[in-house]
Amino acid sequence: EQLTHILAAGEVVERPASCLKELLENSIDAGASLIDVKIEKGGMKRIEVYDNGKGIHPDDIEYVFERHTTSKIKSLEDIFSIKTMGFRGEALCAISSVAKVTLVSKHLEEEQGCMVKVEGGKVLSKSFCPFKKGTRIVVEDIFYNTPARLKFLKSPSTEQKYCLEMVEKIAIAWPEISFRAEADGKRQIFTPGDNKIESVIGSIFGIEIVKNLVEFSIEKESLKVWGYFVNPTVSRATRSGYHFYVNRRYIKSKLFSSCVDEAFKNSVITGRFPIVFLFVQIPPSEIDVNVHPSKLEVKFRDEQFVYNTVYKAIADSLKSEKM
């Protein structure tokens, strides 16, 4: 049983950044307006996430670490119309089987907070305690019981970079949430939570980028496409400026990459790439996010339609930009 959990954990938690991703998604699902991240040694020593969301009920608190416990899917139908970030009920189980976890939470209808400690998948203690609001989860010594996986991690500074990039990617999709992140006691990220994507982009990439943002948007049938690109003259040597989101989930997408490449084919110097923030909203029934546990890929039912619509949105805006 324990072994299967550890094996399953490999798919969900590959490194500190993927652990952090799951924690951030849980905080978003909890309706938080403030998410505060603190990592130490690239998250290898410690990852802490505090959110001011609705909290976990003391009756449920130890069960959230069991496999396939999710409060988010109640029927088979839900699986095909996923509205929350999490839905597999796998993350906390996976994380707690390969790390030392302390969870403190106060459910919004409760007077007191409740704390549990879980190590290597086993609940060690549970107690009531005072707690202001929301949930704090601390993940320490990730992979302490799986040395092979620990060896696979990169240097603390590289793992830190992955963690902070994860916070940034998610923060861009949630401008109404104020994200704060510090690494080894140093503040790295602060987004105001004023519900303006420009503010988030500005706080992460700098004000120069914001000045050069060009907006695009289009709506076709039930598909909504919008976003910004940065005037192609301020372009980059890699595709690292491509940011793609489907239903507020950061994704990697060859489809969108080639779509952007194609749209900018004649506007960017060969070998240079634009900066793009692309948001797509599509009915959950038109996509499948279930391709991989990390949820980084999305399959579209009608790829051609999605491609054409995204292409048109960007190309039209690029055209009027040039005029």
Ligand code: ADP
């Ligand atoms: P999933 O997100 O797929 O449901 P997880 O293992 O990530 O599975 O979390 C299990 C459950 O724990 C969630 O369904 C939710 O009820 C609860 N939970 C986890 N993190 C939080 C949080 N920060 N605030 C409130 N509830 C949480």
Ligand code: MG
């Ligand atoms: Mg989750």
